[in-house]
Amino acid sequence: xxxRLLLADDQALVRGALAALLSLEDDLEVVAxxxxxxxxxxRALATGAEVCLLDIEMPGADGIEVAGRLAREVPGCRSLxxxxxxxxxxxxxxxxxxxxGFVVKxxxxxxxxxxxxxVHAGLRVVxxxxxxxxxxxxxxxxxxxxxxxxxxxxEGATVATISARVHLSPGTVRNYLSSAIHKTGTxxxxxAARAAQRRGWL
Amino acid sequence: xxxRLLLADDQALVRGALAALLSLEDDLEVVAxxxxxxxxxxRALATGAEVCLLDIEMPGADGIEVAGRLAREVPGCRSLxxxxxxxxxxxxxxxxxxxxGFVVKxxxxxxxxxxxxxVHAGLRVVxxxxxxxxxxxxxxxxxxxxxxxxxxxxEGATVATISARVHLSPGTVRNYLSSAIHKTGTxxxxxAARAAQRRGWL
DNA sequence: GGCCGGGCATGACACCTGTCACCGGCAGGT
DNA sequence: ACCTGCCGGTGACAGGTGTCATGCCCGGCC
Numbered sequence: 205x206x207x208r209l210l211l212a213d214d215q216a217l218v219r220g221a222l223a224a225l226l227s228l229e230d231d232l233e234v235v236a237x238x239x240x241x242x243x244x245x246x247r248a249l250a251t252g253a254e255v256c257l258l259d260i261e262m263p264g265a266d267g268i269e270v271a272g273r274l275a276r277e278v279p280g281c282r283s284l285x286x287x288x289x290x291x292x293x294x295x296x297x298x299x300x301x302x303x304x305g306f307v308v309k310x311x312x313x314x315x316x317x318x319x320x321x322x323v324h325a326g327l328r329v330v331x332x333x334x335x336x337x338x339x340x341x342x343x344x345x346x347x348x349x350x351x352x353x354x355x356x357x358x359e360g361a362t363v364a365t366i367s368a369r370v371h372l373s374p375g376t377v378r379n380y381l382s383s384a385i386h387k388t389g390t391x392x393x394x395x396a397a398r399a400a401q402r403r404g405w406l
Numbered sequence: 407x408x409x410r411l412l413l414a415d416d417q418a419l420v421r422g423a424l425a426a427l428l429s430l431e432d433d434l435e436v437v438a439x440x441x442x443x444x445x446x447x448x449r450a451l452a453t454g455a456e457v458c459l460l461d462i463e464m465p466g467a468d469g470i471e472v473a474g475r476l477a478r479e480v481p482g483c484r485s486l487x488x489x490x491x492x493x494x495x496x497x498x499x500x501x502x503x504x505x506x507g508f509v510v511k512x513x514x515x516x517x518x519x520x521x522x523x524x525v526h527a528g529l530r531v532v533x534x535x536x537x538x539x540x541x542x543x544x545x546x547x548x549x550x551x552x553x554x555x556x557x558x559x560x561e562g563a564t565v566a567t568i569s570a571r572v573h574l575s576p577g578t579v580r581n582y583l584s585s586a587i588h589k590t591g592t593x594x595x596x597x598a599a600r601a602a603q604r605r606g607w608l
Numbered sequence: 609g610g611c612c613g614g615g616c617a618t619g620a621c622a623c624c625t626g627t628c629a630c631c632g633g634c635a636g637g638t
Numbered sequence: 639a640c641c642t643g644c645c646g647g648t649g650a651c652a653g654g655t656g657t658c659a660t661g662c663c664c665g666g667c668c
Contacts (some may be wrong), residue, residue, distance in 0.1 A: 219514020
C-alpha cells in the first residue's frame with residue numbers, strides 16, 4: 205500500500221524536484237502539488253492525501269497555519285513542515301499547531317522519505333539540533349502589540365506610518381518599540397525586528 | 407551521449423531533489439553535488455562537468471562569482487544560474503559574469519531539463535519576464551560608497567556604527583544615505599536599503 | 609595653466625527616535 | 639471594595655536622522 209502525498213511549496217521547481225525525489229520510493233505516491241497555502245485543505249480532501257509536505261513561506265497562508273487547519277479539518281491527514289528556515293520559534297509554533305514533523309531544507313535528501321514514513325505512522329519527526337535550540341530559547345517574550353509593531357518596523361517604516369497601520373497612538377508605538385528593543389538586547393528598531401525574526405518570534 | 411551536470415545549492419534537500427528530477431532524463435547525468443560556492447571549480451574540473459547549475463546564495467562564494475570563475479578557468483563548462491530571487495540586477499550581473507543561463511525557482515519543473523540542454527548547446531537561456539524587467543530597470547544608479555553604506559543600513563545600524571565599519575566620516579555616511587534615499591524614492595535608510603536589495607542593486 | 613566633476617567632509621537646521629516617568633481604565637483575584 | 643497587573647496613552651528630554659548649502663582636494667581634459 206502506498207502513502208499518498210501532497211506537496212505545497214511556492215517554488216514550482218522545488219515542488220517538481222521533490223516530487224521526482226519522492227517518487228523514486230516504491231511506497232510513496234505524489235497525488236497533488238499546490239503553490240499556495242490556501243489551496244491545500246481543499247486539495248487534500250479531494251485527493252485523499254495522507255501526508256502533506258508544507259513549506260512555511262507561501263502566498264495565501266503560511267505552512268504553520270495550514271498545518272493547523274489540516275489537523276482540524278482533514279482527519280487522517282498528517283503534515284510535515286519542510287522549510288528553509290530553522291528558526292526555533294517556527295518549530296514551536298508548528299508543533300503547537302499540530303504538525304506531525306519539522307525538517308529543514310538542508311537535511312540530506314535521503315532522509316526525507318524516511319521522515320515521511322514516520323509522520324505517516326503517527327510519529328513526531330523533529331530535527332534534533334533545532335529541537336535543542338528551541339528548548340533553551342524559550343517562547344517569545346514579546347506581547348502581541350510589540351510583535352505587530354515590529355513587523356512593520358522590519359520594512360523601515362516610521363512611527364507615523366506604523367501607528368496608522370496598527371491603529372495605535374504614536375506614543376504607544378514608540379513605547380512598544382522601546383520595550384522590544386530592550387527585550388531583544390538591541391539598540392534600534394530594525395535590529396530588534398531582525399533579531400526577533402531570526403528567533404522566530406514574529 | 408549524456409550531458410554531465412554539477413549541482414551547487416546550499417540546501418541539501420533541494421540539491422538531492424533536483425538531482426532526482428534531472429536524472430529522470432535519459433540524456434542528463436548528475437556527476438557532482440556541492441553545497442558551497444568555493445568548491446565548484448575544483449569539482450567541475452575533477453568530474454569533467456559540462457553544465458553547472460548554480461544557486462546564487464551559497465556560503466563560500468555566490469553563484470554569480472562562481473559563474474565568472476567557471477567561464478575563465480574551466481573551458482568547455484557552461485553555467486546555469488538557478489535561483490529563488492528574480493532580481494533584475496542579479497540577471498544583469500550573472501550574464502556579465504559569463505553565465506550561460508538564468509532561471510528562477512518558480513519556473514515549471516518540466517522546463518529545467520530543456521534549459522540545461524540549451525545552455526549545453528551554447529545558447530543563452532533567460533527568463534523572458536525577468537529580461538524585460540531588467541531592461542527597463544537599467545543598471546544600478548548607486549555609487550560604490552552608497553552601496554556599501556546601504557548594506558550596513560540593512561541590519562539597522564546607526565550612523566556611528568556604519569561610519570566605523572566603512573571608514574567614512576559620519577557626515578559623509580549621512581550624505582550617502584540621503585542620496586540613496588533620494589535615488590530609491592523612499593524616505594528612510596531601511597526602506598532604501600530594502601528597495602535597493604529588491605532590485606538587485608546591492 | 610584654467611576648468612570641471614566626483615569623492616569626501618563640515619556645519620546647521622528641523623524633525624524623528626529611544627527612553628523614561630507618569631496617568632487612566634479595566635480585567636482578575638482576595 | 640480593594641489591590642494588582644496589564645494594556646494603551648501622554649509629555650518631555652537627549653540624542654540620532656535626513657536635508658541642504660558649502661568647501662576642499664585631486665585627477666582628467668580642453
